[in-house]
Amino acid sequence: MQPAHGGEISAAGSATRRSSGARARWLTGVAVAAVLLSSCAKGVSEVPESADNEYGPNASMSGSLQVMGFGAGDEIATTRLDLAKKAISPATVKLVEGDLDVQQFLSAVASGKPPAVVYANRDQIGTFASRGAIIPLDKCIAGEGIAMADFRDAAVAQVTLNGKVYGIPEFNQVQVTQASGELLKRAGLTIADVNGSSWEKVTAANEKLAKRDGGKIKVIGYDSKLPEFLPLWAKAIGADMISADGKTAQLNDPKVVQALEFAVNIYEAQGGFGKVKAYRDSADFFGSKNQFAINTLGAMPMEQWYINVLNDVSPDAPMAFDTFRTPEGKTLAFASGSAWAIPKGSVSPAAACRFAKTMTAVDSWKAAATVRAKKRAAEKKPFTGVLTGNKTADAEIKAMVKPIGDDKWDSGVAAVYEANDSTFALPANPADAEFKSAWQDAVNRVLNGQQQPQAAMDKAQKEAQAALDKAWAGFKE
Amino acid sequence: MTASSTSTGPRPARLRRGRYSRSQKQDIRAALLFISPWILGFLIFTAWPVIYSAYLSLTDYDVINAPNFIGLDNYRELLADPKIALSLWNTLYFTLIQVPVYVVVSLAFALLLNQAGRSAGFFRTAFFLPKMTPPVAVGILLLLLFNGQSGLINTVLGWFGIAGPAWTTDPDWVKPGLILISLWSVGSSVIILLAALRNVPTELYDSARVDGANWWQQTLKITVPMISGSIFFIFIVHSIAAFQTFSEAYTAFFGSGNSTYSNDAALFYAIYLFQQAFEYLHMGYASAMAWVLFVIILVITLIQMKVSKRFVYLEGDQR
Numbered sequence: 001m002q003p004a005h006g007g008e009i010s011a012a013g014s015a016t017r018r019s020s021g022a023r024a025r026w027l028t029g030v031a032v033a034a035v036l037l038s039s040c041a042k043g044v045s046e047v048p049e050s051a052d053n054e055y056g057p058n059a060s061m062s063g064s065l066q067v068m069g070f071g072a073g074d075e076i077a078t079t080r081l082d083l084a085k086k087a088i089s090p091a092t093v094k095l096v097e098g099d100l101d102v103q104q105f106l107s108a109v110a111s112g113k114p115p116a117v118v119y120a121n122r123d124q125i126g127t128f129a130s131r132g133a134i135i136p137l138d139k140c141i142a143g144e145g146i147a148m149a150d151f152r153d154a155a156v157a158q159v160t161l162n163g164k165v166y167g168i169p170e171f172n173q174v175q176v177t178q179a180s181g182e183l184l185k186r187a188g189l190t191i192a193d194v195n196g197s198s199w200e201k202v203t204a205a206n207e208k209l210a211k212r213d214g215g216k217i218k219v220i221g222y223d224s225k226l227p228e229f230l231p232l233w234a235k236a237i238g239a240d241m242i243s244a245d246g247k248t249a250q251l252n253d254p255k256v257v258q259a260l261e262f263a264v265n266i267y268e269a270q271g272g273f274g275k276v277k278a279y280r281d282s283a284d285f286f287g288s289k290n291q292f293a294i295n296t297l298g299a300m301p302m303e304q305w306y307i308n309v310l311n312d313v314s315p316d317a318p319m320a321f322d323t324f325r326t327p328e329g330k331t332l333a334f335a336s337g338s339a340w341a342i343p344k345g346s347v348s349p350a351a352a353c354r355f356a357k358t359m360t361a362v363d364s365w366k367a368a369a370t371v372r373a374k375k376r377a378a379e380k381k382p383f384t385g386v387l388t389g390n391k392t393a394d395a396e397i398k399a400m401v402k403p404i405g406d407d408k409w410d411s412g413v414a415a416v417y418e419a420n421d422s423t424f425a426l427p428a429n430p431a432d433a434e435f436k437s438a439w440q441d442a443v444n445r446v447l448n449g450q451q452q453p454q455a456a457m458d459k460a461q462k463e464a465q466a467a468l469d470k471a472w473a474g475f476k477e
Numbered sequence: 478m479t480a481s482s483t484s485t486g487p488r489p490a491r492l493r494r495g496r497y498s499r500s501q502k503q504d505i506r507a508a509l510l511f512i513s514p515w516i517l518g519f520l521i522f523t524a525w526p527v528i529y530s531a532y533l534s535l536t537d538y539d540v541i542n543a544p545n546f547i548g549l550d551n552y553r554e555l556l557a558d559p560k561i562a563l564s565l566w567n568t569l570y571f572t573l574i575q576v577p578v579y580v581v582v583s584l585a586f587a588l589l590l591n592q593a594g595r596s597a598g599f600f601r602t603a604f605f606l607p608k609m610t611p612p613v614a615v616g617i618l619l620l621l622l623f624n625g626q627s628g629l630i631n632t633v634l635g636w637f638g639i640a641g642p643a644w645t646t647d648p649d650w651v652k653p654g655l656i657l658i659s660l661w662s663v664g665s666s667v668i669i670l671l672a673a674l675r676n677v678p679t680e681l682y683d684s685a686r687v688d689g690a691n692w693w694q695q696t697l698k699i700t701v702p703m704i705s706g707s708i709f710f711i712f713i714v715h716s717i718a719a720f721q722t723f724s725e726a727y728t729a730f731f732g733s734g735n736s737t738y739s740n741d742a743a744l745f746y747a748i749y750l751f752q753q754a755f756e757y758l759h760m761g762y763a764s765a766m767a768w769v770l771f772v773i774i775l776v777i778t779l780i781q782m783k784v785s786k787r788f789v790y791l792e793g794d795q796r
Contacts, residue, residue, distance in 0.1 A: 106541055106758065109541055132541055215640060216626060273646065274643035274646035275625065275646075277645075277646045278624050278627070278628075278643055279626045279627075281620060434757050437752070444740055448648045448742075449648075450741065
């Protein structure tokens with residue numbers, strides 16, 4: 001067919017050009033998408049190592065040090081922060097306040113713009129280290145002369161993966177037995193009946209202390225604090241829930257199952273976990289009418305910070321304290337805390353290292369504790385000390401603690417310091433979150449009546465070991 | 478009117494000769510310019526992440542290290558993961574009960590408000606206010622209202638001699654509790670249905686009354702069919718939302734420091750996806766989960782659309 005006139009030829013030619021142009025645009029689009037996809041894939045792993053990797057007195061300090069995950073919320077934080085700022089001068093500090101947002105942190109590392117230093121829970125360090133998000137601190141420790149021997153062994157174990165230290169620990173949370181002296185007295189019991197030194201006595205005390213009216217609980221006899229304190233109960237009879245190298249889960253160890261059965265039975269004897277939990281949740285936990293102040297809780301193992309809360313809001317509460325004890329009578333506590341780590345690609349590892357060193361130095365802790373003690377004195381409140389995660393600093397600060405003049409509170413402070421000397425922790429591993437989730441979910445299934453202890457821990461063992469195996473297989477030093 | 482006159486009038490120049498006139502080109506350029514902020518936002522913040530997540534679903538990716546292509550391994554792993562089945566079951570249970578209950582309660586409140594007369598304005602605001610509560614606060618509210626020992630719900634049940642369950646700790650009652658608390662935000666749907674009710678022609682009711690129809694018959698035979706389009710809209714939107722339910726359950730049972738609450742009964746699919754992505758850093762696996770959820774929602778929505786053709790009356794529809 002002949003074209004009728006030139007206009008149509010032009011239109012046809014133009015259509016052909018448009019058609020081939022459209023194809024070209026599509027091909028270009030696909031190519032661009034492919035390049036973008038592959039560039040996204042490659043870019044994240046190519047975080048540059050900073051050239052500034054000289055640590056020690058001669059290291060140069062410059063620029064702005066971004067600190068992620070640390071909040072300067074009280075005098076313990078601000079006093080140390082001021083000292084750390086001086087130590088890294090002329091470099092400056094920029095805080096990204098609030099709890100560490102893991103996603104934000106990892107994204108920052110992946111994009112090549114990580115913070116200079118990061119403040120994390122110690123149980124997150126293994127996961128960060130295994131993924132290459134933070135660097136080993138052996139050069140930092142050697143260069144700055146950080147005395148790692150001063151730190152608590154359990155705290156160091158939590159930041160050590162595959163033999164390398166990835167974090168400088170600070171703070172220690174420990175548990176002590178906290179009880180209502182009034183309820184113990186009424187039931188003809190003593191603190192020794194509920195401190196864990198005899199599980200038979202704890203069971204008997206629980207039954208004596210607990211009070212129910214119809215279907216409702218009026219007094220919780222003993223709260224074994226599951227699921228979070230299962231590691232404490234298990235360790236009390238000699239079971240470790242994970243091997244020391246962090247590679248093997250031991251969740252269905254017969255002793256772990258035994259500990260779980262005991263702690264769950266404490267709730268069963270009171271009508272079940274659901275009822276105890278519901279009653280616990282209805283309490284004014286942080287207020288002046290807390291469970292101890294109004295005599296609705298017999299005893300429980302609890303972290304030391306709660307002693308300060310109780311002392312603040314209900315100084316007249318009839319408290320009784322002791323450490324948590326093993327059946328052999330030895331003091332035991334399950335430690336947790338925080339740590340400083342240096343991200344891969346940190347703009348100034350040397351300044352970050354100096355910063356971490358200063359924040360955790362004995363002199364910094366002493367200065368902070370002095371400010372706290374003065375502040376408490378001004379408020380006419382007792383200074384009960386600070387658990388730093390550093391043995392030398394703890395000893396120095398303990399010397400600053402003066403007797404409160406009230407036996408019950410003094411015994412509480414003494415119990416805290418005794419517990420602080422007898423801690424253990426779950427060692428670092430590259431699947432911290434999955435491991436914790438596996439055993440806590442298992443405990444919850446037992447508490448909720450969905451599974452028996454042995455079956456629950458068998459399932460948890462499989463889940464945890466699978467997660468550990470996979471994570472260790474992908475571990476990149 | 479414009480659309481119909483365009484469709485019945487002469488064919489536009491573009492269709493006839495395959496090119497735009499100068500004024501049309503100017504209009505198109507102007508239109509593209511005006512919507513370009515949205516298009517850019519959509520491409521960068523929605524389309525690209527969706528496409529990229531499809532790629533990630535075929536990789537092992539932990540945010541830090543480069544994605545490692547593993548083909549369909551994530552999808553195979555999904556089939557073997559018992560928590561996928563558990564979370565899907567929890568989500569399906571929640572959706573199948575929550576959506577009908579939500580729609581019925583919304584309709585009931587809308588019908589009541591429609592009778593409210595002068596005070597309707599006050600009640601509209603009162604019903605809508607709870608919708609403004611952040612989901613996290615609703616999660617906390619759940620723990621307070623549904624506390625088995627001292628919660629308001631069990632206290633009220635107690636007045637009638639009913640011993641309420643342990644809503645927040647008994648696995649059998651966790652999901653019913655979440656379904657009930659989801660009705661907290663029923664206000665927005667009530668407003669939509671109320672607007673639809675106001676548009677039903679009153680002549681229809683007048684005729685029905687002349688024929689002797691009572692209120693119930695009028696509701697079933699006139700009101701519901703006439704507002705079926707709005708009911709269907711609420712039904713489909715809330716079905717999609719129910720499949721992605723997250724905030725209230727996560728706050729109440731999985732939030733920071735809530736390990737004691739953590740409970741398989743409240744493990745919805747979106748929560749497990751979040752755990753995989755942001756707690757365990759299995760981004761590839763989580764992306765595969767997201768695509769599976771997308772397909773499930775797509776299939777169910779298509780089925781709903783198909784079924785709706787039999788039951789939904791849309792104004793101007795000739796069926």
